[in-house]
Amino acid sequence: MNSAQLLSDKILQQALKSQATDIHFYPFTQNTNIYFRIQGKRILHTTISTVEYELLLTYYKFTSGMDIGEIRKPQNGTIPYQTNSQDYSLRLSTLPVNQLESLAMRILPQGKHFSLDQLFLFKNQLTKIKQWMNFRAGLILISGPTGSGKTTTLYALLEETLKNGSFQTITLEDPIEKNIDDILQVQVNEKAGITYQTGLKAALRHDPDIIMVGEIRDRHTAKFALEASLTGHLVLSTIHAKNTIGTIQRLLEMGLTRVELEQSLIGISSIQLIPIISSNESKRRAALLEILDGKLLSKAIQGENINFNHYKHTFFYLKRKAWSYGFISNETFEKE
Template sequence: MFKDQVDKLVQTAIRKRASDILFLPRGEEYVIKLNIRGTVEKFSCIPLTYGLQIINYLKFKADMALSEHRRPQVGSYLLEEKQGKKVFGRFSSIGDFLGRESLVVRLIYQEKDANEKYFFPERLQNIKKQCQKKGLVLFSGPVGSGKTSTMYHLARSMAEKQVMCIEDPIEIYEPAFLQIQVNERAKMSYAELVKASLRHRPDVFIIGEIRDAQTAQIATTAALSGHLILSTVHSQNALGVVRRLLDLGVSKTDLEQTLQLIVYQRLLPTSAGSSKALFEKISIEELSWKELETAAVRKMTIGWREDLETCFHNNWISKETFKKYSEG
């Protein structure tokens, strides 16, 4: 019975192009919510025991431990495949002090045509040209801003290259790539997997996230040795990515030799009711090291503001969206 309800929920979420399905415990019930273009709306409420059954069903499908209810877990599962189009689910669970789990299912849609997915598709072509060089191409932006989809799109354009993906977990299934999933319990961290994968001599690495000093150093070393590295770094703007890498111990000299491009990305709701990505880009040639002294207080580049104004004047976005995203 609950399988039918899960299928109905997933179908509704996909039809509405939701980015997340949330199962949140509230007293003696579970509240199910959908994140649609950045707005979280209530879908339904179900009894607590029924909610736990649904969560266990989804955890089983995502190859997560059913006996673990408090420790954070991640998993993934193909939710839908119709007419050759796939929707993947990335699962994340965590329990509260009462042992009640909350579960978030991130919906990852098969990418659209670039003209439909990005406000300025020509900027994506420019990023593709940058990816012809070896070195670091780094992406930043909040969770759900489409960074992984963009990295996969870029990697797919390099049909002749051997691509290796290291993620936590694998978000998008791509049979043409060699995909490896982080497993901290088995001592398969980002850093360890990158180090081991270098022996396979891939042309391109997709590293899900540079989150610690060891991964930052190994990724930089891989770039120095002639690989193209596509990865994400948490930061509130493009300049902040450089500050973050310096804080993680990467030297200025190594960055000058390896850093090709930084891309800050956001998904903005359009006036047509869809979502499209907007970029802020900084190449190594454009990078002013003096500006890094004020990167902590500086927000977005002038180019971001100009592109946002263009979107607004062309009626691609609303006035409210323009104001909301003016600072990134």
């Protein structure tokens, strides 16, 4: 092993031991700070010299297939990593800053599959979104911030569904975060001409029952996903929005009409991860889901003024319930 590889291995081992989901390299002229994101919080891990960091960055860019000579443009890449018989995929992203390049790394476990039961704090929410998968056509959306578990939830839903039946399932992802058996997973690669739009067109020619679109980012992807759901396909996707009502607003801003949403949307689930109190003191987060479907979804799509205080689906109500049951601390309830 060369010095850069040794340093990389040391940092990764420490990150995995700390149960970090991300590593951030923040370079300055002389020194580079290394941060771990643990339980959603960004924590300073250590500082190395920028000379060391540049060697490390070159090593990462080379092994992930990036252009080593390109420092003016953002780049992305992936590296497989194995330790103690556990497989990981490292998702790398560079960003030019002040004559240097910062690096962000997402750590994605490959062999670790979460069941739906392990993901959610309240099991009745699990029952609800499982019922959505009984539809043979329509659009199911999971919204929330980066790192909240949207894609993990979709993976778990797909795996749960495939246990109970055989369905031609195709995913379009950027990047593929986890390899799953019995699913055709397509890597979006805009440089090679495989965009979400072209990928969707090709996927529809493969007679799919279920299509998962990694993320609805723009009006073109939104339109294609909607059209696929209206032509006899069950479409699952994620979108960045604060809550369920915010998801509807984003779709309207992308050019979809209320009539189209009324015809296609099965349900919207907005997700938040919160730290929970564990008896064995191990660190864990669980998901709360703000769910919108049925008649309430129809009213929201039509823009009716709804007093959500009368309903038990809001994040505020769910957090208060979690706090009253002793699942979360008072500090978490007030802060979150």
